[in-house]
Amino acid sequence: MITRYLFLLSIVVAASSSTLAQPPATRTSPTVDSYHGIEVQDPYRWLEDWDDAEVKRWSESQNAYTRKVLDGLPNVDAIRKRVTEIMSAQLISYREVRYVGGKYFAVKNHPPKEQPYLVTFDSLDSPESCRVLFDPNGVDTEGTTSMDWFEPSPDGRLVAISISAGGSEVGDVSVYDTTTAKKVFERVPRVNTGTAGGDLAWAPDNKGFYYTRHPRQGERPEPDLDFYQQLYFHQLGTDSAQDRFELGKDFPRIAEIEVEVHAPSGMVLCNVQNGDGGEFSHHVRMTDGRWFAFSHFGDKLVQATFEPSGTILAITRDEAPRGKIVRLRDVTLPTRSTQQLIPEAQDTIVTSFYHSPPSLVATANRIYVTYQLGGPSEIRVFDLDGTPLEKPQQLPISSVGGIEPLTDDDIVFHNHSYIEPTLWFHYQAASGETQRTKLSSRSPVDFSDVHVTREFATSKDGTQIPINILRPDSVNEAGPLVLYGYGGYAINLTPRFSAANKSLLEQGVTYAVANLRGGGEYGEDWHLAGNLTNKQNVFDDFYAAARFLIDQGYTTSDQLAIKGGSNGGLLMGATMTQHPELMKCVVSHVGIYDMLRVELSPNGSFNIPEFGTVKKRDQFMAMRAYSPYHNVTDGTKYPATIFFTGANDPRVDPMQSRKMTARLQSASPSSPPVLLRTSANSGHGGDTGLSQRIEEAVDTNAFLFHFLGVPFRSP
Incomplete structure (x- = not known):
């Protein structure tokens, strides 16, 4: 014990010495593991335990x-x-633009504020008139509280926000009134974690939402609390402990869930990734409440989304490693019935998951698809039969994203390059015009x-x-x-x-x-x-x-x-x-x-x-x-x-x-x-x-x- 105390004291003294020229000494521990008959040395195993005071002192x-x-x-x-x-220049930028309930929502970054914050405004022509809905800088002046993501209700009157602290990404969801910017209703805990992520989609009546629920204390052993993600439904104004289970008891321990609701019908789409390896299963909840699985891990169907009509568009890599797009007919049938719309091309169809900007968006008469060109990316446009149409104007050697449908098949999207900051464009489908909006950033x-x-x-x-x-x-x-x-x-x-x-x-x-x-x-x-x-x-x-x-x-x-x-x-x-x-x-x-x-x-x-x-x-x-x-x-x-x-x-x-x-x-x-x-x-x-x-x-x-x-x- 005395020897160990003197060793630790020597580290502290050395660390504070003004003559320090070499790194602090680090002891070794004779740890050997055997894998498949092969012995492997691990001399610094002791540094794994952050609960050990010696490790913290080191x-x-x-x-x-x-x-x-x-x-x-x-x-x-x-x-x-x-x-x-450069980094604290007071220049405004926007990301994650959404158009819901006739109003715009966006995450606004405005240095020297520590964290970006959530705003709403009525027109792409006047974002400067925005109202602040949630500002984590007002909660925590140290800049360690942040928004993981947000989701507006279909009528735009409420917004659910996952909020975490200290870089943990363990997010509880709170609901804010978009008129008063006041927190309303109850907090729903542990919707998001830094391991499995999290997601949420509102019911069409704006009175509740489907969300990713992680185990709570006492439901599973401590090491499993960030795993076994499942889908639940929460009714506003009720105790979340009484929430309704929807799906996921047979999902893998490392399931990651993304959820989407088709507002006109109330159908629910659940995309599930098996860890981070890119294998997915897909499930749909019909209007009668029954769930159907229409793809399974290993099927090579990697992304799905609703069309406005309620049918499902999907990206599949089955016999198409760069991706092709199909329309699913009756997903309740034992054998999946598909119609190929957009065949595999020389370039790769981009997929998105976990609050990434959507790469596949369907409007009433258009299908917008993001393609990867070996680094740069671009948006391409098709009609509902998969026929190519005129695409938006875009910067050379650049990347695109953030596709958000507006009205009349129009979209807003962002575009930036290595030397051009984020520019937000309004693409008008009828005229084919691409117009720069006031959401665009300037470089400092x-x-x-x-x-x-x-x-x-x-x-x-x-x-x-x-x-x-x-x-x-x-x-x-x-x-x-x-x-x-x-x-x-x-x-x-x-x-x-x-x-x-x-x-x-x-x-x-x-x-x-x-x-x-x-x-x-x-x-x-x-x-x-x-x-x-x-x-x-x-x-x-x-x-x-x-x-x-x-x-x-x-x-x-x-x-x-x-x-x-x-x-x-x-x-x-x-x-x-x-x-x-x-x-x-x-x-x-x-x-x-x-x-x-x-x-x-x-x-x-x-x-x-x-x-x-x-x-x-x-x-x-x-x-x-x-x-x-x-x-x-x-x-x-x-x-x-x-x-x-x-x-x-x-x-x-x-x-x-x-x-x-x-x-x-x-x-x-x-x-x-x-x-x-x-x-x-x-x-x-x-x-x-x-x-x-x-x-x-x-x-x-x-x-x-x-x-x-x-x-x-x-x-």
Whole structure:
């Protein structure tokens, strides 16, 4: 006990020392696991337990060391001034625009407010006259309370909002009157979690809603409370403990539910995903209250939505890996009857789930479909028979989304590129005109001196990998470059505007984004080529992109940084352990690094369909081969690295970053620094407040500028 006390005291003293030059010492524990007869060492198992006071003290000492290093880097104050100037510029932007009950709803972002807030207005021509319905900044001045999502009632008089705190994404639903902006009726707890997500759809009479219900205390063991999501119905004005069960007792433990109501008839559509791997089942509740399953996991029907008439449109990948659209006739029949409307094309039909902007929207006489073009995306239009019609005007090399039906087959949608902020357009179906609305954003900085090019690298097996390159006009030779990647869960990396990127570009730093396998940019085959036992392809793709940028004279290994987060954090870990000489530094956010223990974390089960499980030998062997934590080699010089994590992250357990940090620091104590930055009041990052995002950007930029040898210049 005395020895352990002295060890802990030495960490605290070292962390507070003004002469700190090396990271705090980290003890090892002799832990060995056996998988399929193969013994695997895990020397930092003890860092998994956040309830252990020793682990918290270790984390505090790492934060102190990280602050010592970061605060001592050159030009931090000047960098903070510039980043703050850009990110807190008082320019308004809108997202998640809805048109319900004759009025518009939108999430409004207005720096320097910490969090976006919910507003309503009557016309696309006058959003400035909006009324605030819910402002989390008024609830919590620290910026740690946020909206997960919102859903207006069919008449627009009420709105249900999922509200969570501290980055937890554990959301309770409250109902607000849209006339008075007052909270009315009762709170419904635990509709949303950071593991399974959550959803809600109002009944046509506006008196209740269908919602995703998670187990409550006492209903299941503690480890299961964020699983076993089911569908319930809540009648306003009643105790939610008495809510009516609708569907889901036979759903898998890792079910994720999305629900939609056809207002004219009252029919209900329930889309269920089996974890995060992209397999779905679909169920419909008829007007008599009976539920019918019209697809099952493995059927390759991946998305469904109601048409105004009450029939169902669906996206299927059955004999069409890039997707085709069918109309379902009588879904109550034992054998599904379908009519093909839009056949598979060269480009991929985008799917959406869990409050993503809808990618398939049907109006009275039109079908709007979002297509993925290998990174960029676009909206295409068809009549009800699947005949192509004139599509809206859209920006080049851009991404689209947020399709919201208005009246007369019109829609509103957003469009942005790497150098154009979010623009909202009104597409008038009758005339074919595309008009920019007043919801459109302005950039706080000028991107006219940045050009975007699209190149292709050749991966190890010959696959062509797109790279989108943002380069300042002033740069015409090899120089500092940041390469970003993700490659997983069939997620498309589309052109995305970031004003904060200007703080890199104006210093002569090139920014590149690679579209890797594992994403969905070229359909399901592209996704499957980068998941489960094929995951190594993703890392090979990223390496090929980096080598291309070096070989083509965009950068050098001494001027290359790589950056990613979450599944992209795994990409960072695998790339640096497989090719430590490739890059100068690494920035990794909320990443996964111990692939053999990830499935034991609260959200880990949801990841099994994407990564696999150690219970299957072939999947274990694949994960063991690339697992970053298990492939760190003693004595290797690794690049300077900073790991960001949030203590309340519900999606990737922060222990992943702790263990990887300790392992790297131990393997090469004389290498460039390995830093761990843990934020106490944040989670996976999506709902992080503005001030925290600014400080993360300051630390990232200072780190990059220093290790890439960029002399900061006042713009």
